[in-house]
Amino acid sequence: MRLGASVEADGVHFAVFSAHADRIELCLFDPAGIQESQRLPLPGRTEGGVHFGFVPDLAPGALYGLRAHGPFAPHEGHRFDASKLLVDPYATRLDRPFLYHPWLAAPPERRIDTAPLVPRAVVEDLSRDARPLPFAKPGFTYELPVRAFSQMRPDLPQRLRGTLAALAEPASLDHLTRLGVETVELMPLAAAIDERHLSALGLTNAWGYNPIPHGAPDPRLVPGGWPEVRRVVDALHARGIRVLLDVVLNHSGESDRYGPTLSYRGLDNKSYYAASPDDPDALVNDTGTGNTFALWREPVARMALDALKNWVEIGGIDGFRYDLGTVLGRTPEGFRPDAPLLQMIAADAVLKDRVHVAEPWDIGPGGYQVGAFPKPFLEWQDRFRDDIRRFWRGDAGTVSALATRLSGSPDLFDPKTRVPSDGVNFIDAHDGFTLRDLVSYETKHNGANGEGNRDGHGDNHSWNNGAEGLTRDPGILERRRRDVRALLATLFVARGNPMIVAGDELGRTQGGNNNAYAQDNETFWIDWPAADDELIAFTARLQRLRRALPSLSLDRFLTGETVEGEMDVVWLRADGGEMRPEDWADGNRALLGLRLAGGSEAALVYFNRGWQPLDIHVPEPASGRSVWLELLSDRPEAEPRPFDIGQVLTLGARSVAILREG
Structure with a gap:
């Protein structure tokens, strides 16, 4: 059974879950959403706790809310209060935004009807034929x-x-x-x-x-x-x-x-929310909310x-x-x-x-x-x-x-x-x-x-x-x-x-x-x-x-293993040599370089977090390849250019350099 409001040829079917309510009422409002024009009990109830009913001749655009009757017994986890107008958890459209008011949290003995403070759900007949894009990982x-x-x-x-x-x-x-x-x-x-x-x-x-x-x-x-x-x-x-x-x-x-009763709490607090085993009125707060x-x-x-x-x-x-x-x-x-x-x-x-x-x-x-x-x-x-x-x-x-x-x-x-x-x-x-x-x-x-x-x-x-x-x-x-x-x-x-x-x-x-x-x-x-x-x-x-x-974006972890004839990553020092155990252990090290294999092309990336420029000796490229300096983060205006391996790359303070080998 579809929950919420379902439009049919001759009216609207309503269904809402509440395992513990004695009864649920459907409240219909005038087109302006001001006056409650009808209050109709939902007569049907499944063994699973779904209350349901049908309103003939009702059309899309109708405004409605719910009221749930049952015990207000916080020590048992129940907070039913029929003076609270409730929003259908399955509503697909509201006629106005929510606005907080202290009366929304008033105890039932005050008998404050919250209908003037609660949005009305709008009956809709919606097409369900949208087509998302084919699956792909998110990327950027x-x-x-x-x-x-x-x-x-x-x-x-x-x-x-x-x-x-x-x-x-x-x-x-x-x-x-x-x-x-x-x-x-x-x-x-x-x-x-x-x-x-x-x-x-x-x-x-x-x-x-x-x-x-x-x-x-x-x-x-x-x-x-x-x-x-x-x-x-x-x-x-x-x-x-x-x-x-x-x-x-x-x-x-x-x-x-102590919060407002707007929907779930009023419909079936004990079912919807996690509570302490020792105190059914003490809600679990794994969310901080x-x-x-x-x-x-x-x-x-x-x-x-x-x-x-x-x-x-x-x-x-x-x-x-x-x-x-x-x-x-x-x-x-x-x-x-x-x-x-x-x-x-x-x-x-x-x-x-x-x-x-x-x-x-x-x-x-x-x-x-x-x-x-x-x-x-x-x-x-x-x-x-x-x-x-x-x-x-x-x-x-x-x-x-x-x-x-x-x-x-x-x-x-x-x-x-x-x-x-x-x-x-x-x-x-x-x-x-x-x-x-x-x-x-x-x-x-x-x-x-x-x-x-x-x-x-x-x-x-x-x-x-x-x-x-x-x-x-x-x-x-x-x-x-x-x-x-x-x-x-x-x-x-x-x-x-x-x-x-x-x-x-x-x-x-x-x-x-x-x-x-x-x-x-x-x-x-x-x-x-x-x-x-x-x-x-x-x-x-x-x-x-x-x-x-x-x-730069191959979908495999860098391991230092050989892939397609090349090491997938080589971690580099400024002098062009590979990082050694003592280099990794150096707590004051400010530079890290790496060469990333990638089929016909490779990328070299250098990170200098230090406050002084560093001279970098870029390793010789693979046979038949040349090197281009693609980006210097400290010189964002610089255009890509060929890089002569015989030159020293001066890597600016607090910057990243990206080179392409291909």
Whole structure:
């Protein structure tokens, strides 16, 4: 039985899961969504706890909500309250966005009808014939916050700024195409609500990681609903760009026991949420948001699976990035690679051939599961992020860690069953410093979030190049620009899928705020008028070079073994010789070079994190080959040119050089 509202020729069928409710009522509203015009009990009930009923002559466009009757017995895990209007977990469209109000969390004895405060679900008859692109690994991925991406873009129509529709405009598509983006990863689009403490602070959530429900686009981001999703996805597909969607299946925006009752809590708190075995009213908080979905239970896992299928079948989405993905594999015994939902995703006919990228951690016990996810899941690589930052910051003894990350992180993935493209490498993501701030701030500056600078990561492996934050010192500014280019070059020559955050390529700053979730304002929005066009061009050049030199992106771990008659990698010193054990053990070493075999061509890459230039003796090329100097990150304006092996390559301080042998 399909849950939610299903349009039929002579009316609409409604079905909703609740194993513990005494009865469920369907509430219909007038076309303006103001007056509750009818309240109809759902008469049918299956043994599995699905309540259902049919309303004849009802048509698409009808507005509805739900009310659930049952005991309000928190000590037993039940929080039924018929005064609370509830949003259908299977809603596909809402008539208005969520707005937090304290009355949404009022106890039942106050008998506050929350209908004026809750969005109405809209009955829709949706086509499910969208066609995602054929499966491919993500490649160069661009993490994109939809509202922040276009809110300050002057070359877009005002009415489209801050919406998904802005991505289908030529200015947006041209920028992505210029960069060579292969996959856009949209931050959450599902309808979400602000955390209760933000309302008191006069702040709003800019990220969208607080959803209710999971399969309905947020009216603020996608005012055109599903047709708009599909149109934008089609426009990106027409440019050859895949679309992943960041989904938050680990929790809902209802928070802890003191949070609002909007949907899941009111329908069946005991079924949907994981709770302490000793206190059914104490919700498990493996997510840090106040609640955690019990995704090992079949109805809850089915809700998550059906939401994913909506995004694929209706919207054409090519795959997903799973926020706090470890929760998807949690059971009462802890994380299991064979957990029910992970198996359901891998076996589902609609989902099995999509792209699935896990954020492989949460904050619960045993929550760090990098390398433990089963096929077909790819995984974010925070070890790449930290080790690359530590190398370029100048931490002692990090050359070996750099080599491991460049090799595709074989220490984290089983080389017998995994490949480098199972990892997504990044220097920064939405939750942390921007790339520019990483080299401009030693400490976080989150005072605007209203939490006394206690929020956000404290250990960022960041540095400021001589001054904290804003400065007019030309020397410091140049060092920061040089470091940003070196970090980007490192990302693009490593094995695996490279990912940047929208704005990295143009010098975006958040003023040192490394947890800008509460800054739906100029702090988080991308400042297009201040864009660094030279950095955009440099980023695009790195991607072109990565595509042109297969040795930079071959999908096999670097092992030092012979492949097709050549060693797949040779690690090099400045004098052209191979690295020796004592070289690897030198904690003060500032240089690492490597030669990457790649069929008819090879690549040579050198990293100098030191503050002084170094003279490099480039090894003799293979017989019949010549060498081209393709890129110097400290001289981004320099064009590729032939390189005479008899010459010495002077590698600038804090820079990367890429050469092609062919």
